[in-house]
Amino acid sequence: MVEYDLVIKNARIRGKPSDRVYTIAVEGKRIAKITPENGIHGNLEIDAKGFLVVPPFFNAHFHLDSVLTLGEPRFNESGTLWEGIAIWAERKQKLTMDEMLSRVEKAVKWMAVYGTLWIRTHADTTEKTLTTVKGLVKAKELFKDLINIQVTAFPQDGILTEPENAELLEKSIELGADNVGMIPHNEHTRFDGAKSVEIAFDIAEKYNKDIDGHVDETDDPWSRNFEVVVRETFKRKYYGRVAAGHVTASHSWDPVYRNRIFGLAAKAGVSIVPNPLINIHLQGRFDNYPKRRGMAPIRIALEKGVNVALxxxxxxxxxxxxxVGDMLQVLFMAVHVDQLMGYSELKKALDLITVNGAKIWHIEREYGIEEGKNANMLILKGRDELDALRILGPPLYVIKDGALLADNTGGESKIFYKGKWERVELFL
Ligand SMILES: [Zn+2]
Structure with missing residues (x-):
């Protein structure tokens, strides 16, 4: 007798005893039942073969407007942030809504196939036509069957560096961006940096939006805009509504200072979002050997009680x-760079791309593999978190809202999109 829409059998479940397997029964978009019993049936049945089921991944910081533009108009030969900014300034001139959306469509398919179902993207608001913002706000609706998108209005070149930038930032919120961004370390002085943080909070308060900044993305130990972000969070009672991306300078801060500020950040509910692949690649470029690692110290932040998502x-x-948009690659880099290699640390590290992202998105209550929660799941290629980090992505299956979205069995990646299955190729 068919009872459920979807039944997953022989599943290990993250957070439950690892020596047992379970049956997960889905009805509609919800997880109806989790049981050790095996005699339950569904319209669609998947044998998880003892592999680990986890909730899907969060990508808490991304730039969809520039995604898949590699080599246009030229390659970054020095591998530096500054050559990257110069190339993007040229590429931005040729940006159109259609070509951007077709790149975004391809990229979010890759991400969905690799198990990411939530992505926070920045949209460059110093691109004066605001095609970036308009396009990415449109992408939210266009690609909602593949992935959940939030758009952060991001003043790439600064809020106070040009007279119209603050206005463009506010206009972007009016155009439908979800969060207010900032880049205080890129303002001309530290005073302007502090002022820019206040302006971002003013806009966020006015429109009741969350804050999602690029903060102190530099190796400069005197870059300390993060403390202003924390102060404003207290001042405006914005607890739990603020995320600070990168904060790479905190790697180089004096430990006494860092401990104090991280403690305050934990109290204010300010999240830190390191970007390990990019941080290890772009930071430390002015250093001789030995080179600093240039990633916010995740272990210390977690010890102080800060929410950290990647x-x-x-x-x-x-x-x-x-x-390829695989958050397991991001986590793999993070655990190496910050030496989160103890057995318990490796087991816990998956939180950085799962539940900690859900906290930033304010959906912890409906997120997770539990009865009554939304049926969003990955069946990973491994029996525990260590396997997941050894073998990396893509997961065997991706389930979104109770239905199969991606199937990576049988040697190829397939995604269910616009009513049919299609193959996903990982090339430009
Ligand atoms: Zn960024």
Missing amino acids: GHDCVMDPWYPLG
Whole structure:
């Protein structure tokens, strides 16, 4: 007798005893039942063969506007942030809505196939036509069957560096962006940096939006805009609504200072979002050997009680030439760079691309593999978190809202899109 829409058998479930397997029964978009019993049936049945089922991944920081533009108009030969910015300034001139959306469509298919179902993208608001913002706001609706997108209005060149930039930032929120961004370390002085943080919070408060900044993305130990972000969070009672991307300078801060500020950030509920692939690639470029690692110290932040989630930042663009959108690759880099290699640390590390992202998105209550929660799941290629990090992606199956979205069995990647299955190729 058919009872459920979808039944997954022989599943190990993250957070449950690892020596047992379960049956997960899905009805509509919800997980109806999780049981050790095996005699349950569904319209579609998947044998998980003892592999680990986890909730899908979050990519808490990304730039969809520049994604898959690698080599246009030229390659970044020095591998520096500055050559990347110069190349993007040229590429931006040729940006159109259609060509951007076709790149975004391809990129979000890659990400969905690799198990990411939530992505926070920045949209460059210093691109004066705001094609970036309009296009990415449109992408949210266009690609909602593949992935959940939030758009952060991101003043790439600064808020105070040009007279119209603050206005463009606010206009982007009116055009439908979800979060307010900032880049205080890119303002001309530290005073302007502090002022720009206040302006971003003013806009966020006015429109009741969350804050999602690029903060202190530099190796400069005196880059300390993060403390202003934390202060404003207290001042405006914005607890739990603020995320600071990168914060790479915190790697180089004096430990006494870092401990104090991280403690305050934890109290204010300010999240930190390192981007390990890009941080290890772009930071430390002015250093001789030995080179600093240039990633926010995740272990210390977690010890102080800060919520830490990871971002992929870029895939095949002027800043990062590699990537397929696999958050397991991001996590793999993070655990190496920060030496989160203890057994318990490796087991816990998956939180950085799952539940900690859900906290930033404010959906912890409906997120996870539990009865009554939304039926979003990955069946990974391994029996535990260590296997997942050894073998990496893509997962065997991706389930979104109770239905099969991606199937990576049988030697190829397939995605269910616009009513049919299609093959996904990982090339430009
Ligand atoms: Zn970024």
